[in-house]
Amino acid sequence: MGAKDPEQDAVLRPDERFRGDYPIVVEGLKTSFGEQVIHDDLDLEVRRGEILGVVGGSGTGKSVLMRAIIGLQPVDAGEVRVFGRSITGAEPDQVLGVRDRWGVLFQGGALFSTLTVGENVEVPIKQFYPELSADLTHEIARYKVRLSGLPEDAVSKYPSELSGGMRKRAGLARALALDPELLFLDEPTAGLDPIGAAAFDNLTRDLKETLGLTVFLITHDLDTLHEICDRVAVLADKKVIAVDTVPNLMKLDHPWIQEYFNGPRGRAALTAQALDELRKHMDMPVAANAVKALDKPPAGKA
């Protein structure tokens, strides 16, 4: 497998971008809080350039997995390699040469509350590239704020002056500050209204395509999974029990997967996506009839 390539263990120079197949490789991961084991012998590989959705019931350790990958969570056993560099063997604050290659959006945004949005975005730039001129740093910050879909005047606002959705976008702007190759999103659409959530999904997909990102996306949002994820990893029984596209996952026989994707909410999300797909082909009579039929529910059931 590509992950085993010896050349991937080489340190990436700052002027190189990662060209291997698997920016994230997790092998035999075991984590626990005291007696409680969260992950046991968990394996996962994330392909370059994909949006990988991570799903699982509450308490299955989705966020813990993300924290283990970015080196915030001590690991009992196993190995995590990001861009070919071992994260698990390193101290939490050790310089690894990978921290400027990833961006992390935490659930609440985790913006520094004493700094404006623009200054928040400048923090990683100043940390890694203090030699850049102040003007350029400002311009990069402003561009990233705009890129994440915030209005221009949000740059000089403090996080406490923003709504929850705007705070997430500001957190995304900071995550994108260094043009990362890898983006971690922890429930980006949780707590957003459906319109805002759909907009955030589109933003994620556009950014992935424009910037060539690999995205590790933790979510509970079935629409997000159907709409933008290339593959979905399912966490259950302390392991990743399956990694595949949504249609393939739905064919699996695991009870939790069946309940998740084929439950009422899962089917609704699927129908919505099917309708969207059909609407693209309205010139064909079959599709047009199908849309009409689906839009008009049978009499008596409305």
Place this chain on the structure above:
Amino acid sequence: MERADFAIEEQEGGGAALALTGPWLIATISDVEPRLASVEQAIARFDLTDVAEIDTVGAWIVARAARRLDAEITGCNDRAERLISEMGEFTTDEAIRPERASVFVRVTEKMGDIVYSGRSGAYGILGFFGALIMSSFSVIRHPHRFAYKALVRQLELVGVSALPIIGLMSFLIGIVIAQQGAVQLSQFGAETLTVNLVGRITLRELGVLMTAIMVAGRSGSAFAAQIGTMKLTEEIDAMRTIGISPMEALVIPRIMAAVFMMPLLGFYASVVAIIGGATISNFAIGIPFLNFLQRIQEVVPITDVWVGLIKAPVFGLIVALAGCYNGMQVAGNSEEVGMRTTMSVVSAIFAVIVIDAFFAVFFTNIGWN
């Protein structure tokens, strides 16, 4: 490490082309950026054929320079094409920080701010005190609603847990007063007055005052931080929606605990300080331990004990009020919690010392000296 670079090539058809080479990434463009910005020559086109890698920062610099020089961008690969077209008509004129006014405006503004916030602070604490009295009446009318468990818990936190530290502090203060007093008094052969000094000063002033300062630092700050954090996490709002008055559930138990515990702690502090003084007098001035304690009874008027015990609950009220009031004022972000906690301790200690001065004059004037 390879750096971003460019060269200007003259073309036969007139005009110059700017050939960009190397990786144009945020890590590699720091020295090429000012150079590119200072190109003044007319350039017809930018040639990106030899650009190995490009990111948004590289794309931004190229797009900005091309726009400034009115040049055409050619030779892009897919990624460069995408990034540069994404830059589009992006302009930057929004300030990162809100405008800062001139220093004179800021100073006057700040002074006005202080005056206004002083006034609203005075109103605020008065209003808070009023609300406290109102809720006390409502607690008296509905005694079953009162949070007895919370009160007991606060009594423990404010009083019992403070015993070791207040005891140690008072014991040492007693030693210092006795020892330093003895040195001075021995100059005119009045070492025996050390007993008067230690007994009266601790019971009348220092015991209660030092205890109040300690309680302000230990409990007043904790009140402000706890209530402030609860305010931030909307716990206070949640209480209100369920019909629990935060005044009754949080503030009254804390204030009652401080008011009850301060006299006890103050008296305890005085007693321990006297024991400290007695311990050192055994060695420093040759008055045996038990004789010292006996003399205390003879030289300290009972009014000194009353003075201390009357002041103590007032100090407790001030400390707890400052803590709870500042906690309830927290809004916005976590920085505010720290600021309000500091403010609660500083204002509590300041108010305690001011009130203590008034008490001193008052008690002397009514003849309790």
